[in-house]
Structures are given as structure tokens and as C-alpha cells.
Amino acid sequence: WQFILNDYVEISKNLSPIDPSEPFPTQTMLIDYVRVFQKGAGTQPPETPVPATGTKWTKQNAAGDRKWSALTSSADGNKLAAAAWGGTIHTSQDGGATWTEQPKSEVRNWVSIASSADGSKIAALYDWGGYIMTSQDGGATWHKHAMSGSINWMSIASSADGNKLVAVAKDHVIYTSRDGGATWMEQPKSGSRKWRAVTSSADGNKLAAVVEDGGIYTSSNGGATWTERTQAGSRTWTSIASSPDGTKLVATAAGGYIYTSTDGGATWTERSVDGRHNWTAATISADGSTLAATAGGGGYIYVSTDGGATWTAQTSASTPNWSALASSADGSKLAAAAYGGMVYTTTQQIEDGTLAAAEAAVAQAEASKSPADIAAAQARIAAVKDARKKAALQARLNAITSAPSITTPNQPTQPTNSTTIPQPHGGAVSLATAGKPCSHIASAEPATAPAQYQGRVLRNSVRF
Structure with missing residues (x-):
């Protein structure tokens, strides 16, 4: 085996040819495993063709081959913004078909990006940055908001109107803004933790954040107070996403599974998909029915259209090193980006099951x-x-x-104790009550009936 860690290769000595029965090791965060063998010393077992599943994805060559690290989408899925490690921010106004580099964002090691529902307001973080960057015009111009010291930023999220922002970093408390990033406030009750990712409801009040090798925390008051959701467990969390109302959540763990919640994070359900993966990003639709997640390090994009119960591998997108994922509000349009690769988008709406x-x-x-x-x-x-x-x-x-239905007879004004109804074959049926007069019997009339009912021949039928 060779272990690829953070873009360099650590070679294991005394490598031997691969045995087809040799198990593939469990993946862990930031590690991809590559099977190797010496030329002439063995043969690689033939690969089994992967059946085509999922919807059709298109590689958007206009975005370019870059170290894409972050991606965000407007609610309608038409306006996208993508950030590259060691590069600038690029934007698209047509769902990814064409892209515009935004040079005023400057070349930085971008790690996270978020936008308002209409895509006009964007906020972004870069690695060990002394600033949080925001744009009020879809990325054309940018404003720097100075923070105290150099911070190991990890993730940023936005409310639908772009005014309420939340940002997390490792070994810091959580930061929030209520004026589009102009001013920021530390939230001491969040605690200083190794925060990995954060998400926000549309109104910016319901927040959820994950800790690397820790737990999941939620807030219902814009970050003022936080509750640890112990039922989720302690895991190597990598991402979290929320529905606009904040009640439905999806979170991913490196070297593990996908987890979903339908009660704002109080309880969680493990979704094994097809095994453990190095999950890097996830999205969830407004109604919580359509979810998507990317498996980095040579895995597929997976989509669920039933709230996470079943998942479909998106084989047409292939298996680059997926790093980021974004979705329209209804989940019908998806965009994914690869670190050291391209941006891909769905060319038809996600339907599946x-x-x-x-x-x-x-x-x-x-x-x-x-x-x-x-x-x-x-x-x-x-x-x-x-x-x-x-x-x-x-x-x-x-x-x-709207099909015609049997007309209900008019209710008689005078109820009766008995009535006789002639039958089509020439006989008659008599009905009577043993008690008070009955309007229903007074309205009785002949009715069409099947020839048999439960094996018995029918001759007389009445409806009332």
C-alpha cells in the first residue's frame, strides 16, 4: 500500500504484489489508499464495470481545472460561486455553464463560501485569515472585515437574506454577525473547540455546528446559547447542512457514514449508504426529501430522494477528489467541485425513485x-x-x-317505517324499521350491483 497524505506520498517498504482477496483498509480523514505493485511482479485484478446509476452530470470546462475547495448556490440553483485553494473566487449566473473569475477576491487559500438565497451577497473564509471577506454584488467587489489575530477558519454559513452570518474556526469560539459581516461578535457559550463546519436556517436563528473528533451542537437563538446533541455521538465530523426551517439536518463523518435528523438535531439516524467513505460535503433540500453527499478520495456523489433511506451513486460524474457540493433549495439542481479537478453540475432534475x-x-x-x-x-x-x-x-x-359519481337522492321530508322497492327482474324488496321512522329508508331506490358478491349470486339490491 502507499498512503497519500495531504498531497505527498509516504511509501511503505517491501511492497508485495496485490492478492485479489486482500481487503481494502478502512479509510480515515485526509488519507487515500492506492494499490501498487512492481512491474512484472504481479498482475492487477481486472475491474468490474460499474453499472450506470443516477442522473446525468456535466463537466463544466469553463470553470477550469483548479484546487476547488468551496462551493455555494442560490436558492434557484442558477447563481453559483466557487472558491479555489491558492486561487480566486469564480461565479456563474447560468447554473455553471459559464464562469467569471472575480479578481478582486484576491488569490488566497479559500476554505469556505456561503451566499444569500438570491446569490447577491457572498461571504468567504480563507485559511489562517485575519479577515472575513464579503461581497454585496455577487462577487464583483469585496470587503475585508478585520478579525483579531490570524484564525484557522473552517466554515461559514448565511441566512437567506445574507444579513446573518456564522463562522467557525478551530480552537476558537463561534462568531456571528447580524449586519452582513460588517461587525462580528464572539459567542462565548459555544466554547472554544475544534469546530469543523456550520450551517444556518433561512432566518439565521437556528444554527448547527460539528466538532472534528467531537459532537454536534445546535442553537435556536442565533448562537447565543448552544446545546450538545449527545445522541449523534462523537465522530470525525466533516460537514453539516440544514433545511431552511432548521428542523431537518444532514451531517457527514470521515471514514464513516451519513447521519440525518428530522427534529432539529435532537435525534439522529445513521445512513450507511453502501459503506464507509471519506465524506466531504452534504446538502439537503427545503423539504428534507432530497439529500446529496460527496465521497472524497475517489468516491462517488450519492443522492437520496427519500430523506436518506436509500441512496444512488451518481456514476456519470465519475470519482475525482470531491471537495465541495451545493444544491438549489428544492434539491433539483446540484453542483459539485473537485480538489485538483473540475466543477460538475446536473443537467436534468434529480428524480430517481x-x-x-x-x-x-x-x-x-x-x-x-x-x-x-x-x-x-x-x-x-x-x-x-x-x-x-x-x-x-x-x-x-x-x-x-372529478369523475361523475352516483347522485345521492334528495332527503325526503317525511321519514317512514317501511317501503317497497321494485327490482329490475320483476320482483320487489321490502324494507322496514323496528323503531322510529327513517328518512334513509324513505329514499331507498333500485341499485345496480355486481352479479356476485363474495361468491354469492345477487338478485336484489337497493341503495339509500
């Missing part, structure tokens, strides 16, 4: 016409992202609910 589930639910509703099945189908249709397919399914469901 959502569309199939909706189609099956509508078919069931068409067959049964039961209110319960119709309601279930309506819920499935609401999760479909493709507007055209969603409209087609809705039309089918509307046809069920």
Missing part, C-alpha cells in the same frame, strides 16, 4: 378510487421535481376526483 413512486401511487388511486389512495398519490406528486411530469400526474389524479 420519486417519479416512479408517484406514478405507482397514481396508478393505485386510479384502480381503487379510494380517498386514502388518492391522498397518498397527491403526497407523492408533490415530491416530483419535473414540472411537466408533475402536471401530467396531477391531471390523471384530477380525472379521478
Whole structure:
């Protein structure tokens, strides 16, 4: 084995040819494993072709091959901003098709970037920076906000309007701003920890942050106080993302799994996906149904459209060293960036199992016409992202609910104790009550019925 740590190679001595049965070691943070063998000393086992799964991804060559380290998206997925380690910040106004370098951001070792919902306000951090950088015009111009000393910044997050910001660093307390980054306040109750990543709700009040080799902490008052969520456990956390309302969260751990919460971080569910990976980033849609995560060091992008229950490898994007991920608010548009690679975007909306589930639910509703099945189908249709397919399914469901139904007879004004109803075959059915007069019996009339019911022949039928 050779171990690649932080872009240099540490060679293990006395390397021997690879045995096909040799297990692959468990990955840990910042370490990728490369199988090696001496020429002529052995043969590499043939690779099994990977089946194509997931949606179609496009390599956006206009962004360039760089050490991309951070990525953010507007709510509609059209405005993107990407930052490169040892480079500048680049922006796109068309979902990644074309890119503009923003030279006024300056060349820095960028580590994190965040934007407002409309993409006009951007905030970014660089490694061991003495400033936090913000832009009010989509990245064209930048403002430096001096901080006390050089800080090992790790992550920054923004509210939907871009006014409330939160930033975390290793061995520092958490910092917050309520004026778009013009002024910053230390939050002492967060504690000085090895903070790794942070996320924010749309209103900037509900925050969640992860500690490297530690726990997950949440705040419901903009960072003034924090609660450790012990049920999540202590792990090598690498990223965390939040729905706009702050109730649904997704977090990733290096050399481990993906974890989701639907109650603001109080409880967590482990999502094993297809095994352990060096997860580097994650996103979650507004309704919490569509999640995505990147496996760095030669792994795939994985997408879930059912809240994390099942995941699909996005094989068309291949396996570069994924470092960053961004999503539109509805989860239909994704963008991913590779460290020492390119930026990739989805070219069609993420559907996976959502569309199939909706189609099956509508078919069931068409067959049964039961209110319960119709309601279930309506819920499935609401999760479909493709507007055209969603409209087609809705039309089918509307046809069920608008179909002519049997007209209910008018309620008689005079109830009765008994009545006789002639039958189509020539006989008659008599109905009577043993108690008070009944309006329902008074409204009785002949009805069409199946020839048999539960194996028994039917001759007389009445509806009332």
C-alpha cells in the first residue's frame, strides 16, 4: 500500500504484489489508499464495470481545472460561486455553464463560501485569515472585515437574506454577525473547540455546528446559547447542512457514514449508504426529501430522494477528489467541485425513485378510487421535481376526483317505517324499521350491483 497524505506520498517498504482477496483498509480523514505493485511482479485484478446509476452530470470546462475547495448556490440553483485553494473566487449566473473569475477576491487559500438565497451577497473564509471577506454584488467587489489575530477558519454559513452570518474556526469560539459581516461578535457559550463546519436556517436563528473528533451542537437563538446533541455521538465530523426551517439536518463523518435528523438535531439516524467513505460535503433540500453527499478520495456523489433511506451513486460524474457540493433549495439542481479537478453540475432534475413512486401511487388511486389512495398519490406528486411530469400526474389524479359519481337522492321530508322497492327482474324488496321512522329508508331506490358478491349470486339490491 502507499498512503497519500495531504498531497505527498509516504511509501511503505517491501511492497508485495496485490492478492485479489486482500481487503481494502478502512479509510480515515485526509488519507487515500492506492494499490501498487512492481512491474512484472504481479498482475492487477481486472475491474468490474460499474453499472450506470443516477442522473446525468456535466463537466463544466469553463470553470477550469483548479484546487476547488468551496462551493455555494442560490436558492434557484442558477447563481453559483466557487472558491479555489491558492486561487480566486469564480461565479456563474447560468447554473455553471459559464464562469467569471472575480479578481478582486484576491488569490488566497479559500476554505469556505456561503451566499444569500438570491446569490447577491457572498461571504468567504480563507485559511489562517485575519479577515472575513464579503461581497454585496455577487462577487464583483469585496470587503475585508478585520478579525483579531490570524484564525484557522473552517466554515461559514448565511441566512437567506445574507444579513446573518456564522463562522467557525478551530480552537476558537463561534462568531456571528447580524449586519452582513460588517461587525462580528464572539459567542462565548459555544466554547472554544475544534469546530469543523456550520450551517444556518433561512432566518439565521437556528444554527448547527460539528466538532472534528467531537459532537454536534445546535442553537435556536442565533448562537447565543448552544446545546450538545449527545445522541449523534462523537465522530470525525466533516460537514453539516440544514433545511431552511432548521428542523431537518444532514451531517457527514470521515471514514464513516451519513447521519440525518428530522427534529432539529435532537435525534439522529445513521445512513450507511453502501459503506464507509471519506465524506466531504452534504446538502439537503427545503423539504428534507432530497439529500446529496460527496465521497472524497475517489468516491462517488450519492443522492437520496427519500430523506436518506436509500441512496444512488451518481456514476456519470465519475470519482475525482470531491471537495465541495451545493444544491438549489428544492434539491433539483446540484453542483459539485473537485480538489485538483473540475466543477460538475446536473443537467436534468434529480428524480430517481420519486417519479416512479408517484406514478405507482397514481396508478393505485386510479384502480381503487379510494380517498386514502388518492391522498397518498397527491403526497407523492408533490415530491416530483419535473414540472411537466408533475402536471401530467396531477391531471390523471384530477380525472379521478372529478369523475361523475352516483347522485345521492334528495332527503325526503317525511321519514317512514317501511317501503317497497321494485327490482329490475320483476320482483320487489321490502324494507322496514323496528323503531322510529327513517328518512334513509324513505329514499331507498333500485341499485345496480355486481352479479356476485363474495361468491354469492345477487338478485336484489337497493341503495339509500
